[in-house]
Amino acid sequence: MNAIERFWLRKRQEVGVSLNEVQKQAVLRTEGPLLLLASPGSGKTTTLMMRIGYLIEELGVLPPRIKAVTFSRAAARDMKERFARLFPAQAEARVGFSTIHSFAFEVVREHYRRAGIAYRLIEGDIEREEEAEEGGALPQAGQSPDPDVPVPHKKFILRHLYRTVKGETITDDQMEVLLTYISYVKNKMVPPAGWADVPCDVRDADRILQAYEQYKRTGSDRLLVDFDDMLTICNDALERDADLLRRYQRRYDYVLADESQDTSLVQFAILDKLVRSHGNLCVVADDDQSIYGWRGAEPRYLLDFKQAYPGADVLLMEQNYRSTREIVGAANQFIKRNRNRYPKEMRTNNPAGAAIEKRCLPDFKEQAKHLARRIAALSDPGAAAILYRNHASSIVILNEFDRAGIPFYMKDGDHRFFAHWVVEDVLNFMRMAYTDKRPDLLERIHAKLNGYITKHQMAALKRIDNQASVFDNLLAHVPLRDYQVKLIQEVKTTFERMKELPPRQAIRTIRWQLGYERALERLCERFGFRLETLVGVLNTLEDIADTLETMTDFAGRLKYLEEIMKASRYRSKREGAVTFSTFHSAKGLEFDEVYMIDLIEGIIPSQEDIKKDERDEPADMEEAVRLFYVGMTRARSRLTLLSYKRKDGALVRESRFMTAVRGAEPSPAGSPRTQAGAGRAVPQPAKKAAPSLAPSIRAGSLVRHRTFGDGEVVDRDEERIRIRFATGEKRLSVQACAEQGLLEPV
Structure with missing residues (x-):
């Protein structure tokens, strides 16, 4: 028995670890670049830890000479704990596990120390800030010399600059969009000249970013640095300071990167510089699970890995130890919808x-009730x-589960719903129904109801010093246009009637009779909000209001739901609490039973994905496919896919992804397979022959489109097909229609 065989035997006896042939190859190929493509449930973390242990115990590499990075503090901590369990004798070894x-x-600290540059973090201490993803509050740094920015935190600065540039107050939703835009620009290393070309739902985002970059250099007594800056400054410092780069290159002989499908261009540039002198880079990733393109992740470099590192090995870990054959087979077939991927064949020996x-x-509405019935019947809901795709879905579910007395756990509950300005608007409308003598209440909603009350009229109203109805004061003391008189009288009468209405009916009165929904449409046109998002908030409020008797009950229910959402993150599976999670946050987790919900067109894939796909921009649709695949592969033994036919009285279409799973035949990919081809190098991603559109679909023929319904083909060439639908003409990509099965003859 040679030394390597003794190593395998010793680890099997010590901790019960037994590796398959591909995993063993991944451990042993220590020199040079290696791309380890790991399918879901294939034991990648164990393999990575065994590789580190092999370097230390068999090759004699000093632990501090090894750097292992990942992309969240929780994952870095998990790697460190897993390594200590597998190699207890090395528990105190100073392997460089970090984010x-x-x-x-x-690197930034050393660079600025050497340059004598004073700086201040504006997103808190790096270690404490990473804990915020697990529920901690954002720490606040120092004091700012600008009285309008009392704390030099990134969000406070951006709020101040948005008001300066736009003359408006930024909403929480706009803030999140703006933060994502800035992170995307930095992680993609987009130069300032290209900022305006990056799409963003916040108008003038590029101007705000320019002001933000200027403020960080001049708005404080020191240079201000945020998290995205850490990456760009680190990359620039290593690029420009040859001595600094050599110091770090000499510090680490081996670099390992986990979850590398989430790596951005700037992150990969940093790793590439770090290993340039020796090339000992092990990248563990799954191109099929890259789901963070919207915040700058760039899976393309995985597909081009052998071009970047011509001598690299590429190994495929395709055996799934997690899921049943049915789940593995269906997921394996489903992900083949994507063309820009490595040709993996996920398989399992599980029964x-x-x-x-x-x-x-x-x-x-039946979905939440159906879920509550199903989960209540489980022997262990904690498993x-x-x-769901969107945080908004969780509100209706938690409301139903609370009513049914079913405990739930939410690690990433989005409390912003309860502070959303639409929610606050609705509550202010309700408050106005109880008392119409408060000008301050009317001031908050006057631009969002019938009556078209101007700012000047509101200013005049506030100068009136009496306790009469604000509407009476408007009619008696404020100059109005002729058409406003009748409208304001009607508004007053509507508020008076609203006081006695149950909250669900009151919300509908606010939406339609008081004109709130029309006002939202105008706001969307002016500020770029997404109407479907705002209407979704209103629909959710109606669902919460259902069965409640008074508007006071409704306000109390909202506060209560916010509190139980906050409390839910402290529950655990051991308490029998079912987990609520977005698809994104579920990556890396696994459960005995998984329910994927809201599987309709416009949610997954999103309306934006669909629009881009129709414009022949398939990258977003491929990411949506990967997101659905991530959801499927979280399940060990049971997977349930849920859609519905109607929402808020309107017909909706089942997600094309669910349709694909529904129509798929059982795949041989889910059955056991020999290891004959295991560990093979894959020089290029798979390139499937593109499906073709039926020749019978030509000018004059009637067709049915999965999203737009029935239509008539106007003309067609090799690339585009023009169809006249009831809603107007559409020019669609022939390739996209064929690949996604969007068109069929009528």
Whole structure:
């Protein structure tokens, strides 16, 4: 028995670890660049830890000479704990487990120390800030010399600059969009000349970013640095300071990067510089699980890995140890919808299990009730998870589960819903129904109701010093246009009637009779809000209001739901609490039973994905496919897919992804397969022959489109097809229609 065989035997006896042939190759190929493509549930973290242990115990590499980076502090901590369990004798070894941001900050600190530059973080201490993703509050740094920015935190600065540039107050939703835009620009290394070309729902985002960059250099007594800056400054410092780069290159002989499908261009540039002198880079990733393109992740470099590192090995870890054959087979077939990927064949030796359940409910409202019934019937709800695309979905579910007395756990509950300006507007409308004598209340909503009350008229109203109705004062003391008189009288009468209405009916009165929904449409046109998002908030409020008797009950219910959402993150699976999670946050987790919900067109894939796909921009649709795949592969034994036919009285279409799973035949990819081809190098991603559109679909023929309904083909060439629908003409990509099965003859 040679030394390597003794190593495998010793680890099997010590901690019960037994690796398959591909995993062993990944451990042993220590020199030079290696791309390890790991399918879901394939044991990648164990393999990575075994590789580090092999370097130390068998090759004699000193632990501090090894750098292992990942992209969240929780993942870095998990790697460190997993390594200590597998190699207890090395528990105190100082292997460099960290996040990429922590490493970048280390470089930035040394760079600024050497240059004598004073700086201040505006997103808190790096380690404490990373804990915020697990629920901690954002720490606040120092005091700012600008009285309008009392704390030099990134959000406070951006709020101040938005008001300066736009003359308006930024909403929480706009703030999140703006933060994502800035992070995307920095992580993609977009030069200032290209900022205006990056799409953003916040108008003039590029101007605000320019002002932000200027403020960080001149708005304080020191240079201000945020998290994205840590990456760009680190990369620039290593590029320009040859001595600094050599110091770090000499510090680490081996660099390992986990979850590398989430790596951005600037992060990869940092890692590339770090290993340039020796080339010992091990990248562990799954191109099929890259789901963070919207914040700058760039999976393209995985597909081009052998071009960047011509001598690299590429190994495929395709064996899934997590899920049943049915789940593995369906997921394996589903991900093949994507063309820009490595040709992996995920397989499993696990036994067969239950068929994937695909259920289309009559109505959206039935979904939460259906889930509550199903989860209540489980012997261990703590082993189950409910996954959704958007945070808004969780509000209706938690409301139903609370009413049913079913405990739930939410690590990433989005409390912003309860502070959303639409929610506050609705509450202010309700307050006005109880008392119409407060000008301050009317001032908050006057631009969002019938009556068209101007700022000048509001200013005049506020100068009136009496306790009469604000509407009476407007009619008696403020100059109005002729058409306003009748409108304001009607508004006053509507508020008087609203006082006695149950909250659900009151919300509908606010939406339609008081003109709030029309006002939202105008705001969307002016500020670029998404109307579907705002209407979704209103629909959710109606669902919460259902069965409540008074508007006071409704306000109390909102406060209560916010509190139980906050409290839910302190529950655990051991308490029998079912997990609520977005698809994104579920990546890396696994559950016995998984419910994927809201599987309709416009949610997954999103309306934006669909529009871009129709414009022949397939990258976003491929990411949506990967996101759905991530959801599927969280399940060990049971997977349930839920859609519905109607939402808020309107017909909706089942997600094309669910349709694909529904129509797929059982795949041989889910059955056991030999290891004959295991560990093979894959020089290029898979290139499938593109499906073709039926020749019978030509000018004059009638067709049915999955999203737009029935239409008539006007003309067609090799690339585009023009169709006249009831809603107007559309020019669509022939390739996209064929690949996604969007068109069929009528």
